[in-house]
Amino acid sequence: MVETNIEAILTLLAQNQIEFVVIGGVAALAHGSARATFDVDVCYRRTKENVARLCNTLAPLNPRLRGVTEDIPFIFDSESILLGLNFTFTTDMGDLDLLGEVAGIGMYDQVLMASERGGLYGLTMNVLTIEGLLKAKRAAGRRKDLEAIIELEALRDLNDPPSVTE
Amino acid sequence: MQPTVVQPVIAQLLSQYPPGSAVHKAVEYGIDITLLIENLKLTPTQRLRRAEQICKSWCDFKKSFNAQSTKHVPRH
Numbered sequence: 204m205v206e207t208n209i210e211a212i213l214t215l216l217a218q219n220q221i222e223f224v225v226i227g228g229v230a231a232l233a234h235g236s237a238r239a240t241f242d243v244d245v246c247y248r249r250t251k252e253n254v255a256r257l258c259n260t261l262a263p264l265n266p267r268l269r270g271v272t273e274d275i276p277f278i279f280d281s282e283s284i285l286l287g288l289n290f291t292f293t294t295d296m297g298d299l300d301l302l303g304e305v306a307g308i309g310m311y312d313q314v315l316m317a318s319e320r321g322g323l324y325g326l327t328m329n330v331l332t333i334e335g336l337l338k339a340k341r342a343a344g345r346r347k348d349l350e351a352i353i354e355l356e357a358l359r360d361l362n363d364p365p366s367v368t369e
Numbered sequence: 370m371q372p373t374v375v376q377p378v379i380a381q382l383l384s385q386y387p388p389g390s391a392v393h394k395a396v397e398y399g400i401d402i403t404l405l406i407e408n409l410k411l412t413p414t415q416r417l418r419r420a421e422q423i424c425k426s427w428c429d430f431k432k433s434f435n436a437q438s439t440k441h442v443p444r445h
Contacts, residue, residue, distance in 0.1 A: 206424065206425055206428050207421075207424070208421075209417055209420075209421055210417070210418070210421065229417065232416055232417055232420045233413040233416060233417060234413075235405055235408040235409045235416060236405075236408070237401065237404035237405055237408060239420065239423065239424060239427070240420070240424075241424060321413060322412075322413070322414070323413055323414055323417065324414055324417075325414075330413075350398070350400070353391070353394055353395050353398050353400060354395060354400050354405070356391035356394070356395070357391045357392050357394070357395035357400065357402065357405060358405055358409075359391065360386060360390055360391045360392045361392065361402075361405060361406065361409060362409070
């Protein structure tokens with residue numbers, strides 16, 4: 204198991220002008236979550252140009268499908284990415300999930316609208332908002348997300364405490 | 370079942386929020402709200418670096434444990 208280097212992966216994507224939004228556990232961590240995450244999830248724009256940049260940037264990290272035996276062939280290139288949609292990869296920098304669509308929100312343009320621009324690692328990145336994360340978690344409907352939803356709702360309140368005059 | 374003991378710092382925090390609020394629900398659910406409060410004092414980058422450090426420590430511990438552990442053999 205390779206420890207996921209969140210900083211290295213996000214910095215690499217941002218520095219190579221990839222159009223992406225940070226989603227999932229890393230976005231939740233950025234908002235203050237205390238839940239551990241072991242992979243980086245991003246929603247990527249599915250234009251030919253962006254997918255080509257994405258593949259050129261990530262290819263040196265040797266991405267391979269996670270949980271799939273080595274003998275199942277997969278070529279990490281634009282054609283493969285455009286033929287699919289959502290991928291779970293292991294790379295030399297750790298686990299990275301590339302999502303073309305986020306359940307409960309939609310494709311990249313909708314995910315971007317549900318994100319905020321903020322500083323991460325000295326770079327400006329789009330990060331899914333707490334509201335966006337809640338939509339995605341509710342749509343996923345997984346039992347393990349229940350605790351994450353309760354935590355995110357608490358973070359939303361803690362970020363916006365009630366007025367003392369109320 | 371033992372009654373929930375609420376730390377003074379959490380009780381003080383809860384008094385700022387109406388009953389039934391998300392913060393109350395989180396505490397009732399068992400989420401350690403003090404971790405969230407501490408995280409919110411950090412910048413987003415500091416939060417991610419801290420989480421990475423914790424994950425790294427956890428992975429190091431797991432590797433070390435796996436390398437040194439021996440299975441108990443039942444005696445007959």
